Amino acid sequence: MRLKRPRSWVQWLRRLCQALFLALFLWFVLIARFRASEDGPGLIRFFFELDPLVVVATFLSTHTLVRGALLALAVIIATMVLGRVFCGWVCPLGAVHALASACRPRRKGRKDFESRSPWQRGKYFALVALLVMALFGVQWTGIFDPIPLLYRSVATAVLPATQYAVQEPATAIYKADPKIGGFHLTSISEPVYEFSRDAIFRVERQSFLQSTGIAFLFIGIVALNFVRPRFWCRYVCPLGGLLGLIAGRPVLRLHNDESACTNCGKCNLACPAAAQPDQRGKWLPSECYGCWNCVAACEGHAIAFKWESPFRKPNAGAVDFSRRATLAAGVTGVASLLALRLPPPARNQQPLPALLIRPPGAREERAFLQRCIQCGLCMRACPTNGLQPCGLEAGLEALWTPKLVPKIGYCQFNCALCGQVCPTEAIQPMPLVEKQTLKIGLAVFDTSRCLPHNYGRECIVCEEHCPLPKKAIYLINKDVLLHDGSTKQIKQPFVDPDLCIGCGICEWSCVYRDQAAIRVVAANEARNTYNQPILPDYGGMDRYAVARASRP
């Protein structure tokens, strides 16, 4: 895309539309964190509901329709009529790419001519491979689907980095308090800091374990715009591929008037999609984003979009993707699926990852992975920052899916936000009272580290923090032998496995900053009947209802 003198108001309307959708998207990332209330998630799932790939892939993997499928259907219908306008007008990642492409240095001469490349089939390949994986139960579209990709990147990397960049220097100035004469630098930096803290970010900066990898992927795909404009959209994006398949015969089609065209090639130069607007009768509707750059670029007014019957076949082949390539993509998908399922945890075999604590309401692992699109919405919404993207500990299949890391943040007793915001119900929404008795793990003492157990010192911070009304940590007064041979009575903490729900506030609050002396393990989690080693003491049922097994 070249920023040329505009001739088409549609082009400007489109840019405005892109800017608005990008702003709206960023706004939804920003506010997801404040809506810690029970009045529902509001509109923050809007873009996920708009995304047809989420609906299609989840339908293939679970044979159910996710909520918001109607919005996605609207996008599909719009694509059938207008072509890939979602990519050109709506997609926020598309807007980011368009911006980055606009920053591309202009190269001299006409070597820059962006012609169509067979590599543009890459996105169909990615789409087919991912959908085949989904069909056989591995949902990996979220890694590449632009909406989850951008949400995850902004929520876990871009936004925390921005907050850091604004607030960290201000804190450094505050601590050093440099002054020139009687003028304190803090009289400028502090108002800026306080405004950013109280009016913009409004919550403490989140930080995420996998953010470096997520950031590198994001920076990488944005940098690719310098290789080709909108490289990602052109060659890789599986959502673009899906919309391209649908956009084979749009009602709105590009026409190149032979009598007016001077073959100057400016339209092609302006086209970010390599959709061949310059080649009469060979315009590629499946590639075109409907951005109107070509219309604006054409000095002879030879190019125009016109309505046409969808039954008339376009001259150029709709999608340049052979049966052989489809088969190859399918085989790739199956092979990837098999590769992802090789390690024991992926088959629910021992040893299960002990520290894989899924958010409350998460489905049984396989069903969870079939739905989770790694979007990071739950991580952004989590008030304690405890929900973190997985690395490889649960297998590559579970990359960037959420897990609770209690040492970073616990599962807040009065919060069930993650289930409310989850776009695909991988984390099921549930009433707070139900969530408050749902076991997501079990706290286990490491008595070799625990101060009252091994060092003869009082502590019980864990017991103090335990949010259960009857305390899942109980204390026993015990005479402990001290180093000088004397004895001292100490309150030693123990966990009641029937009461403990695995929220992890004990681990979070433990005096050890590195590895807590009480840690939450996945054992006893309600969603996995295969990993419930402790037979519930039903005699204790009157204390609490024993958490029911998770729904299928």
Add this chain to the structure above:
Amino acid sequence: MSSLTRRDFLHQTAITAGALSMGWGASFAQEAGPADMAIARWAGATGAEAPLADMAVKLTEQAIAAIGGIGRFVRRGDVVWVKPNIAWDRTPEQAANTNPDVVKTLVRLCLEAGAKTVKVGDNPCDRAESTYVKSGIAAAAREAGAEVEFLDRSRFRTVAVGGDRLKEIPIYPGFLDADLVINVPVAKHHRATTVTLCMKNYMGVVEERRKFHQDLPATIRDITAYMKPRLCVLDALRVLTGNGPTGGDLADVKAANLIAAGVDIVALDAFGSELLGHKPEDIGTVKAGFDAGLGRMDYRSLALKELEVV
């Protein structure tokens, strides 16, 4: 038990001097003047027909009035920090945090006395964004005109407190810069310290406090000594008698229907300990505070007023 603190000495000297110079009548008037501790008990109707908010307002006003009114502590133009216990993500009826109407009343009284700014804030155990809202304190304090301040973790200032157990700790600067910090805890059960009252409420001005639990009486004593308490208001409208300090089970909440206010933090804590069914000398923090000369354990020996409020 009869150790004489400097405060007591000055107090008694003043009384003696008054009696000598003005005769017995004047001396009697001095005795009838502002008390150093007041216990305001609710004698009106209880139950559903008597809203707790009404009780909170009246008891707080009366208790403060009995110790000389807020004007004894707040001067015109002062910056006052009202420091409630907002530690937990719990609702007011669960009694894990200070009653919001007590906070609201104190804020109003300070502003009426001419305070320039009244700030309300605490360093909670659960997330501040949740506890400030769930406790009802943020809304109540704002309604009365207070600035509700979240304690910014990056702004804590490490200060030398020079205690026997604590040498230096990070304290939120707002507490250090205020002209007056009003300590407003709720009376609760606490498994580690048996009870949590005024002294332990100072755990909410510091950071890095997890290791304090290895010797809570001494560490709390050191913070209290550093904070130099001038006015404490103990909320015992609803007290948590078990599973503290978090609570959560309404069966553990008892209605004590009283508010105590005073200038002697140890005396107030001694009273609070008795209220929760313990001997003050059995409570580590009270004993440590008394031993360090932070106040009297025998609160009855203070100029004490007990009021029945309807």
